[in-house]
Amino acid sequence: xxxxxxxxxxxxxxxxxxxxxxxxxxxxxxxxxxxxxxxxxxxxxxxxxxxxxxxxxxxxxxxxxxxxxxxxxxxxxxxxxxxxxxxxxxxxxxxxxxxxxxxxxxxxxxxxxxxxxxxxxxxxxxxxxxxxxxxxxxxxxxxxxxx
Numbered sequence: 203x204x205x206x207x208x209x210x211x212x213x214x215x216x217x218x219x220x221x222x223x224x225x226x227x228x229x230x231x232x233x234x235x236x237x238x239x240x241x242x243x244x245x246x247x248x249x250x251x252x253x254x255x256x257x258x259x260x261x262x263x264x265x266x267x268x269x270x271x272x273x274x275x276x277x278x279x280x281x282x283x284x285x286x287x288x289x290x291x292x293x294x295x296x297x298x299x300x301x302x303x304x305x306x307x308x309x310x311x312x313x314x315x316x317x318x319x320x321x322x323x324x325x326x327x328x329x330x331x332x333x334x335x336x337x338x339x340x341x342x343x344x345x346x347x348x349x
Contacts, residue, residue, distance in 0.1 A: 215317070220290050221282050223320055228280045236267055242322055249325040262325075275299035275306065280313075290315045294329075306334040 230238040240263050243249075249256040249265075256262045270276075277297040284291040296309040311329035315322050 215285055215288060215290065217282070217285065220285050223317075224280050224282050224290065224292055227315075227322075228278055231278050232276065234270055234273060234276055236263065236270060239266065239270070243325075244318055244321045244323040247321075247323055247325065249327070251327055252329070272300040272302075273298055274301060283312075288317055290317060303333075308332055308334060 227242055230242055233239075240259060243259050243262060245259050247256075247259055247262055249262050251265070254265070256265055275298055278294065279296075280292045280294045282290065283293050292313045292315065294309075294311040294313055296311075298307050298309065299305075300307075309329050309331040311327050313328075314324075314326040316324035
């Protein structure tokens with residue numbers, strides 16, 4: 203794991219290090235292991251989920267544990283999109299299912315992850331979800347085009 207790197211020196215948050223770290227975050231989430239997932243966060247993490255702001259690892263875990271426990275299918279990909287100092291911006295795409303959903307669900311999120319010693323100390327997340335058969339559904343992962 204890249205946790206040995208010190209984020210206090212922002213020069214270490216570069217594309218190779220951030221790409222490797224994003225892969226580790228993705229693997230931890232895909233494991234559905236709450237211990238591995240919670241180890242990604244600092245004790246004082248602030249998570250802005252849009253509908254709620256969670257403060258501290260206990261609040262984040264209280265939100266995430268029942269959500270993750272219900273998944274019967276979970277397939278996450280995260281792609282590094284940008285780095286700004288100690289902030290790592292990712293495009294997250296998720297295919298998921300729970301007992302409440304007859305069809306596969308999809309979520310796309312843009313996340314701004316502020317890191318301290320390669321742990322998430324702030325998690326801003328803007329997401330939208332839809333059913334697989336939804337209108338306009340596309341699996342396209344095209345690179346952005348400059349206008």
